[in-house]
Amino acid sequence: MIGEAHDVAVEPPSIILGIETSCDETAAAIVRDGREVLSSVVASQIDIHARYGGVVPEVASRAHVEAIIPVVAEALAEAGIDHVDLDAVGVTHGPGLIGALLVGVSAAKALSLAWEVSLIGVNHLEAHLYAAFLEEPDLEMPLVILLVSGGHTMLVVMEDHLRYRVLGSTLDDAAGEAFDKVARHVGLGYPGGPIIDRLSTNGDPEAIRFPRAMMSDGWDFSFSGVKTSVVNHMRRHPDTDVGDLVASFQEAVADVLVTKARRAAREEGARGICLAGGVAANSRLRERVREVCELDGLRAFLPDREMCTDNAAMVAAVAWHRLCADGPSALDLGAFPSLRLPTI
Amino acid sequence: MIRCETSGVEGTRGIAAAVAALVQDGDLITLSGGLGAGKTTFAQGLAGALGVTDRVTSPTFTLANRYHGRLVVNHLDVYRVNGAAESRDLGIDELLDDGVTLIEWADVIMAALPPDRLDVRFGFGEGDDDRRLEFEFEFGGGQWSGRASALMATLEPWAATPRGSSC
Numbered sequence: 001m002i003g004e005a006h007d008v009a010v011e012p013p014s015i016i017l018g019i020e021t022s023c024d025e026t027a028a029a030i031v032r033d034g035r036e037v038l039s040s041v042v043a044s045q046i047d048i049h050a051r052y053g054g055v056v057p058e059v060a061s062r063a064h065v066e067a068i069i070p071v072v073a074e075a076l077a078e079a080g081i082d083h084v085d086l087d088a089v090g091v092t093h094g095p096g097l098i099g100a101l102l103v104g105v106s107a108a109k110a111l112s113l114a115w116e117v118s119l120i121g122v123n124h125l126e127a128h129l130y131a132a133f134l135e136e137p138d139l140e141m142p143l144v145i146l147l148v149s150g151g152h153t154m155l156v157v158m159e160d161h162l163r164y165r166v167l168g169s170t171l172d173d174a175a176g177e178a179f180d181k182v183a184r185h186v187g188l189g190y191p192g193g194p195i196i197d198r199l200s201t202n203g204d205p206e207a208i209r210f211p212r213a214m215m216s217d218g219w220d221f222s223f224s225g226v227k228t229s230v231v232n233h234m235r236r237h238p239d240t241d242v243g244d245l246v247a248s249f250q251e252a253v254a255d256v257l258v259t260k261a262r263r264a265a266r267e268e269g270a271r272g273i274c275l276a277g278g279v280a281a282n283s284r285l286r287e288r289v290r291e292v293c294e295l296d297g298l299r300a301f302l303p304d305r306e307m308c309t310d311n312a313a314m315v316a317a318v319a320w321h322r323l324c325a326d327g328p329s330a331l332d333l334g335a336f337p338s339l340r341l342p343t344i
Numbered sequence: 345m346i347r348c349e350t351s352g353v354e355g356t357r358g359i360a361a362a363v364a365a366l367v368q369d370g371d372l373i374t375l376s377g378g379l380g381a382g383k384t385t386f387a388q389g390l391a392g393a394l395g396v397t398d399r400v401t402s403p404t405f406t407l408a409n410r411y412h413g414r415l416v417v418n419h420l421d422v423y424r425v426n427g428a429a430e431s432r433d434l435g436i437d438e439l440l441d442d443g444v445t446l447i448e449w450a451d452v453i454m455a456a457l458p459p460d461r462l463d464v465r466f467g468f469g470e471g472d473d474d475r476r477l478e479f480e481f482e483f484g485g486g487q488w489s490g491r492a493s494a495l496m497a498t499l500e501p502w503a504a505t506p507r508g509s510s511c
Contacts, residue, residue, distance in 0.1 A: 023405075097407060151405030172384055173402045181404075181423075185379050224402070228380030235468070337406055 014087035014323070017075065017111070018316025019068070021104030022096025022124045023150070026067035029312035030079035030086075034320030035137040039078035040313040042306070043067040061099035068107045075312070083111075088118035088328065090319020094339025095124055095151070101335035109331060118328035120319040125341040127314040128276040129158060131307040134317055139301060140271040146261045148285075149277030150176035150193075153221050155260055156341070157268050162325055163344050167264055168219025175253055176279045178223040182230050182249055186242060196246045197282050203243030205251035205284075208233060212256050219260060226252050250284050258288040265298055272299030280308035346495065348502035349469065355502065356382040360389030362498040363462075366491050367394070367444045369415060372436075372458060374450035377466025383448045386464065390446065391417045403448065408439070416443025423449040460487035 013033055020027040029040040076083060091108035094101060105121075112119035128147050133139055141161075147154040153170040173181070176193055183192025188199070210229050213222040230249050233240065261273050273289055280286070286302050293300035307314065350356050367373075367390070375383040388400045395413035403409045403421040411417040418439045436457065439445050450457065488495075496503075 095406065169399075170401060171399060172388075174405060177402060177404050181379055224380070224384065231378065231380040338409065 014320060015081065015085055016088045016090050016120075016316040016319050016323070017072065017086050018122070018312035018314070018319060019072065019089065019091040019104045019108050020124075020127070020310055020312040020315045021064045021068065021100050021107075022092045022094070023100060023310060025310040026064050026071050026103075027310060027312035027315075028068075028072040028075035029316050030075050030081060031134070031313055031316035031320065034317045034324075035134060037134055037313045038081065039075045040306075040311055041071050041075045041078065042309075042311055043071050061097075061103060064100055064103035068103055072107070072111070083115050086115060086117050088112075088120055088319060088323055089115075090120040090122050090316050090322075091333075092124045092127065092315050093121040093333055094336030096335075096337060098335060098337045101337065105333060105335045109333065113331070118323060119331060119333060120323050121329040121333045122315045122318045122322065123339055123341060124310075124315075125152060125154070125339075126162075126164075127318045129156060129164065129341075130317045130321070131276055131303045131311075131314040132274045132301045134307060134313055135303055136301065139274070140299070142268055142270045143272055143274050143301070144261055144265040144268060144270040145274045145276055146257055146280070146289075147276045148175045148257060148279035150174060150180060150279075152176075152277060153223070153257075154341070155219055155221075155264055157264065157270065158274075159344070162321055162342075164341060166341060166343055167268075168221060168260070170221045170223060171214075172222050172224035173227060175221070175223055175257065176277070178227045178253060179250075179279065179282075181227055182246070185231060186234070186245065188242075188246075193279060193282060196250055197284070199243050200247035200250045200284060203241065203245070203247030205247040207241070207244035208248035210248055210252035212252055212259075215256050215259050219264065221256060221260070223253065250282070254282070254285045254288050257285060258292055261289070262292045262296065265296065270298065272301055274301035275303065276308065278309045281305040346499050347504040348499055349504045350502055353382070353385050356385045357389030357392070359499065359502050360386040361393035362502075363495070364390045364393035365498060366494055367415065368487075369443060370440055371444045371487065372440055372461040373444065373446050374454070374457065374461055374463045375446060375448045375466065376451040376463070378468070381466035381468060383466055386466070387417075387419050387446050387448070390444075391419070394444070410443075418443055418445040419448075420446065421448040422453050425453060462488050 015032050018029045026043040030038040032038055089108045089112045091104050093105050108119060129145050141158055143158045145156045145158055151174050153175045155167040157165045179196055180192035183195050188195045210226050213225045265273050273293055275289060290300045348359055375386055384402050391400045391411050394415050394417060396411040396417055398411050403419050404423050409419045
């Protein structure tokens, strides 16, 4: 029904400010009509967190407070617009770290009140699903989307705009979490994903056969076992080449993700497979998705790396779709650390 | 102190389920040990035995998850938290008011935790592919001391030899 309304509704042109503070990026973006990115600014805290080996909640919240206003101002300046040109403010209100989320939500409420524009609460997971649409607004659906990040691993079928079914998700660790933990265990630093990606190019992905948990079993994922296998392998073979180790680990994770997404696309009659979330920036995962899509006559949608990781343009895009479909949120909008993807 | 040994995930879940039969509102249980040692598995077993039907996943990213079973289960992970001072933001004292609270990677914030708690340390055994987990139960204070002998009895099937009995 939402899909139908979307097709026939007269959608007013609108310029939306998106705000994202759910984890370790403070981001703001200006997007026109849910598809045209006028600006997208991301102030990363990765340098700060690298010193601690991970996201530190209190540091994250404090850094968001310091960055939020300059980042919003920069997004407006880069877009070449004034706040009077805005029609709405969209903000991530979950899932994420509660302290971090509250910074964005509070700022968005204040701006919405002061500038007399609509407020729209956006689900962070839904925002990731929309990242690809910013590059290709007319993507054909149904679409199988593999949402893989530090906190999430989900296999989603997007039937139409704002209409999703979650086929499966992780039973234990998220894929990105496994990357981070393996990297830290091996002593490679933070963030683990890009480091493992880079080191893997010098390693043999077939050197060690790590387990592919649940590869042909249902739609859920489990990455706890492969993480433990890496630990056990290190204990038994402390002299293993690090390149071989991480390349083999990465291969095992990519293998499971791609095998399931491919099977989902086949069974769901999808037009393509789309990657979303921070782990979607992984070179080997992108390469594998491209390969299977070519073999199966599907389209592979691989958003630019900056659209895969947390940004506010995808938040503004969803805010526009939600504004058209559901109208604005109330000013008592809350922040929800465990918010789930709205499904049909 | 009670030492237990298991040879895999099911054993860890079994031990957790046995502990679940003894937990009470307000209990704090810390879970410490290396990567892949069984902390989340233990949390899954304990929550499941308390009637939690939601999927219990790693709280590393979200820091704190809350589940509802026979008791409320607060599942925390301080892997990303830098020391005791920063753990204050997690609001552990408030969480303790309601249900049983499990904290993974708790060793880094132990100093900031109330003394009334059950500390569970997870280690690896000699095993290669077979995962062999070793548990040490310690009684930190009054809340648990009355249940020491019951805990020892319920964990008997997994007890390692020789078994300590310092409590």
